[in-house]
Amino acid sequence: MPNELNYIDGKWTPARSGKTFASHNPANGDLIGVVPLSAREDVGDAVEAAARAFEKWRKYPAPKRAEIIYRAVEILRARKQMLGELLTREMGKVIKEALGDVQEAIDMGMYMAGEGRRLNGLVVPSELPNKWGMAVRDPLGVVGVITPWNFPIAVPSWKIFPALICGNTIVWKPAEDTPVLAIEFVKILQEAGLPPGVMNLVCGYGDAGEALVDHPNVRVITFTGSTATGTKVATKCAQNLKRVSLEMGGKNAIIVLDDADIDLAIEGILWSAFGTSGQRCTACSRVIAHAAIKNNLLDQLAARTAKLKLGDGLAPTTDVGPVINQKAIEKIDAYTQVAKKEGAAIVVGGEPARAGELAKGFFYAPTIFDNVAPTMRVGQEEIFGPALSVLRADSFDHAIAINNQTNYGLSTSVYTLNINRAFEAMRDVTTGLLYVNAGTIGSEVQLPFGGTRGTGNGHREGGGYPVLDTFTEWKTIYVDYSGRLQRAQIDTDELSSRIVQ
Ligand code: UN1
Numbered sequence: 001m002p003n004e005l006n007y008i009d010g011k012w013t014p015a016r017s018g019k020t021f022a023s024h025n026p027a028n029g030d031l032i033g034v035v036p037l038s039a040r041e042d043v044g045d046a047v048e049a050a051a052r053a054f055e056k057w058r059k060y061p062a063p064k065r066a067e068i069i070y071r072a073v074e075i076l077r078a079r080k081q082m083l084g085e086l087l088t089r090e091m092g093k094v095i096k097e098a099l100g101d102v103q104e105a106i107d108m109g110m111y112m113a114g115e116g117r118r119l120n121g122l123v124v125p126s127e128l129p130n131k132w133g134m135a136v137r138d139p140l141g142v143v144g145v146i147t148p149w150n151f152p153i154a155v156p157s158w159k160i161f162p163a164l165i166c167g168n169t170i171v172w173k174p175a176e177d178t179p180v181l182a183i184e185f186v187k188i189l190q191e192a193g194l195p196p197g198v199m200n201l202v203c204g205y206g207d208a209g210e211a212l213v214d215h216p217n218v219r220v221i222t223f224t225g226s227t228a229t230g231t232k233v234a235t236k237c238a239q240n241l242k243r244v245s246l247e248m249g250g251k252n253a254i255i256v257l258d259d260a261d262i263d264l265a266i267e268g269i270l271w272s273a274f275g276t277s278g279q280r281c282t283a284c285s286r287v288i289a290h291a292a293i294k295n296n297l298l299d300q301l302a303a304r305t306a307k308l309k310l311g312d313g314l315a316p317t318t319d320v321g322p323v324i325n326q327k328a329i330e331k332i333d334a335y336t337q338v339a340k341k342e343g344a345a346i347v348v349g350g351e352p353a354r355a356g357e358l359a360k361g362f363f364y365a366p367t368i369f370d371n372v373a374p375t376m377r378v379g380q381e382e383i384f385g386p387a388l389s390v391l392r393a394d395s396f397d398h399a400i401a402i403n404n405q406t407n408y409g410l411s412t413s414v415y416t417l418n419i420n421r422a423f424e425a426m427r428d429v430t431t432g433l434l435y436v437n438a439g440t441i442g443s444e445v446q447l448p449f450g451g452t453r454g455t456g457n458g459h460r461e462g463g464g465y466p467v468l469d470t471f472t473e474w475k476t477i478y479v480d481y482s483g484r485l486q487r488a489q490i491d492t493d494e495l496s497s498r499i500v501q
Helices: 042-058 062-078 082-093 095-115 155-163 179-192 206-214 225-241 262-278 293-304 326-342 355-359 394-403 421-429 465-471 491-500
Strands: 006-007 011-013 021-022 031-036 124-126 131-139 141-145 169-173 200-201 218-224 243-247 252-256 286-288 345-350 365-371 387-393 411-415 433-436 472-480
Touching: 006 042, 006 179, 011 124, 011 141, 031 082, 031 179, 042 141, 042 200, 042 206, 062 082, 062 095, 062 345, 082 095, 082 179, 095 155, 131 293, 141 155, 141 206, 155 169, 155 179, 155 218, 155 465, 169 206, 179 200, 206 218, 218 225, 218 252, 218 465, 218 491, 225 243, 252 394, 262 293, 262 387, 262 411, 286 293, 286 394, 293 345, 293 365, 293 387, 293 394, 326 345, 326 365, 326 387, 387 394, 394 421, 411 421, 465 472
Parallel strands: 141 169, 141 218, 169 200, 218 243, 252 286, 252 411, 286 387, 365 387, 411 433
Antiparallel strands: 006 011, 006 200, 021 031, 124 131, 131 472, 345 365
């Protein structure tokens, strides 16, 4: 039986209690690994190690930190196939997407290692002569990283690489559904040469995450997960004035206007709604179709959806893999019942899929709900599975209004061939990501990722230099080399009158 460990202070260690839990393949129940069931005391050990390591790591030059990240990227590249296959086995997404998950971490590592020779600050003129003014980025200390199972390599890389390049040390609590992948990721960072204590890993459930959030020596929490848990995390962090960056739910829409390329829109909808079995925070879970094309769109979409092949993500013929666990099946099915009760029509799917081999895993038939009104629960709430609601809009303005009318604000797509409409959408859509003539998924690491309203709290991650703001504190520095007392805001008047004369 594979037996894996926590990583604390540069050593692989069991939980102090000796307790463990198991990770299984959602497609067939196979055992993937047995990992430590960590408690508050283990988290405490990890935070102490990270706090000790910080004093050295923050002084290690950023370009040298970058060299370690570049080495990690090379190992990720060499192990891409192995990690991709493990990823499919531990969380279910089809192999092509699993390889994409690993590739996103490679991209992020390359991008953030480049920051090792930038980490730009500000240098600006002073209002007084012989005085220098600048602002530099200081690391904060120990960063607590809490990550989900749906992007078990990519999302952690969005947090770990930037936190490291900025000079912070880390304690990572990965999702309980994908601990073995987390262990593989940390092995790579260890092999790349991170000094002991800089990166620590504690496997466990929500109580281990809570201990990390509570710990007074953790200065930042970066969390991706549900809005309900994220809100609890933020409340606790507020009590300790701890910085917190949140990436949470979505109710993302694809708007299809009457002048759209319908074939292109259908490809985008199928990919965004049913890719990763709908388990992306960016997944399309609403189509807002203009009345003039809605029936045509829905007919074609339903026919294509019915043909999607469910199965083990390692099989080359599989279009849609399993969902993560039995609880997910129950949640998705509960929404199907809600949809029926609310008066929506089930056009395709609407039940767990149990035929043949599928009975061994957690499969739900790709589902479309029609006649969904914007205020219905299936028009408002995140389902996080292969379930898509179709809504009707009477005009462009109506479509935008429906799109903006949810408690989430992550990703929106607009399909139109009218350039003016595209620009109006760019102005009026209130989500953090907007795609024109492409689906709601597929962010790239060199641009910020994040959402408005219930999706986040204003931080951005996933790339782009704005992520550095989460992991650094601005330090403003003035150097006066005039050799006399110079008073800002006071001596400046006298000075300018002298110069003018
Ligand atoms: C997520 O679902 O948490 O844009 C992240 C995308 C991916 C990242 C998704 N690059 O869908």
